[in-house]
Amino acid sequence: MVKQAISIPGTSRQTKGKANAKTAGAQKVLLGGILPLALIIVWEALSRAGVFPSYQLPAPSVILSAITGMAQDGSLWSHAGITVYRVFAGFLIGALVAVVLGSVVGFYKKAEHVLDPTIQAFRSIPSLAWVPLFILWMGIGEPSKVTMIAVGVFFPVYLNTVSGIAGVDRKLIEVGRMYGLNAYQLVTRVILPAALPSFLTGLRSGLGLGWMFVVAAELMGASQGLGYLLVVGQNTLSPETIIASIILFAVIGKLSDWILKIIEERALHYQDRAVNS
């Protein structure tokens, strides 16, 4: 990994260390930007020279103007908006159900014996296989899509919640018991804070899957959304629409992960981690 990303415990509190980290961060962005920039320039040049046929791989400038065009006529916002809404709704529902079930399974051995085998069995079904069934049950509208995304989000959040709770250091629980904490206090003051890192990891991978599943859900049948743009691009033989949509997926997906990452860093600032991920 990049050497500058390693924060040495103890020095991080000094302002000098912070300033260093900032320039190091800027340097990292610069270094990481060289290759993509070079690729785009080469791509643009080759497209203009006619090496790539424009009906298969249009030039970056063409794609950019496709995006700005959509932004100007407003269709970009409505497509991106509905996609973000679907991911957000599915994420909330999936994460919520996962937290509830994961906590119950994590806390109660009995519940684990009853619930976990079934949940694990469902996990072994590739989640995309549910799509036709959901459409059959709930129609082509929003409910089937949101459900689809919720299913995708559910599993990573569930698994990480369970392992986070089950993996709490017994020694810390003992400290709590030594101070006479009751079961409820143990949960809120020791177990939940200790399980938080694992839970947040689950949320982040859940969100990633949410973005994957929204593509699938929108490909299967939608009249709006970034995934729908993919279908439109294919049917109207306009690769710039497809690539524009892909780029938007990447940007918005990255943005949402970045928000979660900031929340994670804020919540886990106490952690002694050598490398930020």
Next chain:
Amino acid sequence: MTLELKNVGRTFDGQTAVRNVSLSAGEGEIIGLLGTSGCGKSTLLRAISGLDGDYDGEIRLNGELVDGVQESAGFIFQEPRLFPWLTVLENVTFGLSGKTGDKEAKGREILRKVGLGDSENLYPKELSGGMAQRVAIARALVTSPEVLLLDEPFSALDAFTKMQLQDLLLDIWKEAGTTMVLVTHDIDEALYLCDRIVILRGRPGEIVSEINVGEPRPRPRGSTRLAELKTDILESLDLSRSR
């Protein structure tokens, strides 16, 4: 606070870890439990603390049978066991109840006592091993326990930090007169700190002898009297014959 053990034993799934332990500690006494690794010292201490209720025999604190964790008992573990998500001060006040202001005032006072007056806002990741163990000591003391149980509290520290913290413990003892049970495998430590040393041996562990140190404190670390006692202890531990 007085402590009394009568024929205490503990069996895990048919395997007896320690048996027939009887001992008593008077008000303000420091009792050492000394023995080789695996002879049941920690097991005994956990039974006294109330963390482990499945022991055989009787354990009484101030004449009351121990069942469950006692408010009047404090525990210092081998590792600091600090909560990583809490600051030093929050760790220290973890076991207190009442108003935040009162708790923090109490916590700050005890932190000054253990020499960490200016570290209250640090997180455990920012502490050295010695500092972390000081915090753990402060956390155990802040509830003013009448009996303090210590399970090899200094064994993970370097020799100098260890001696500093041993002296810190004696300062606290002088001030509060806390009854202490100190589990250790360090003979010098036991001789430096304890009034009486109970020696355990074997598997299952049993008491083989009890040594009265009876020297006034502070004890010179290299005194000939302590050296003589050390020889006695080494003899009763009988390291050459036990496997």
